[in-house]
Amino acid sequence: MNFLWLLFNFDGRIGRLSYWLGCLLSTVIGLAPIAFVATLGRSAGMSGVSLATLLFLFLLFLILLTVMNLAIVAKRLHDRDKSLLWYLVIFIPIIGPLWMFIELGFLAGSQGINRFGSPPGSMAYTDDSDFDAGAVVRRWQEKQARETAYSQAPAVVERVSGPQRSLPNSRPTFGRRGLT
Helix, strand or coil, X not given: CXXXXXXXXXXXXXCHHHHHHHHHHHHXXXXXXXXXXXXXXXXXXXXXXXXXXXXXXXXXXXXXXXXXHHHXXXXXXXXXXXXXXXXXXXXXXXXXXXXXXXXXXXXXXXXXXXCCECCCCCCCCCCHHHCCHHHHHHHHHHHHHHHHHHHHHHHHHHHHHCCCCCXXXXXXXXXXXXXX
């Protein structure tokens, strides 16, 4: 796994395992400088200039950590077929963070290719020289046609054979009058 891509790229999709790995990695990366700053901040010989410099570096590090976490969340939301704007839900008190925790950490991603790319672990986009965008579009169109045909099947059956009864303990019907 390419950790630079995981931590700093906003494109693509990642699964739950990669999401938890990225969260763990960003936490470890985040705790080391915080502990370092806390240790240096307690030392008695700090001057005003060095403290200001230390706080500035700490602020830059927090911005870097925020970008890393947003990149991880963006890729996980892409796997759920949602944009990064869904992350704003986290600002809803109590429900928002709980919803994001469940959505990102425990729910499976969308099946197949979505608008953000192929599923995590798929070999569809590994080699750009062999990439055929037309084939991807054709597969997506065929999938949409199959789903449309399957969703229209009950309506076609009802037009041909009449209304179907689906009451419990009812006899099977064939055609309009029902043959038993």
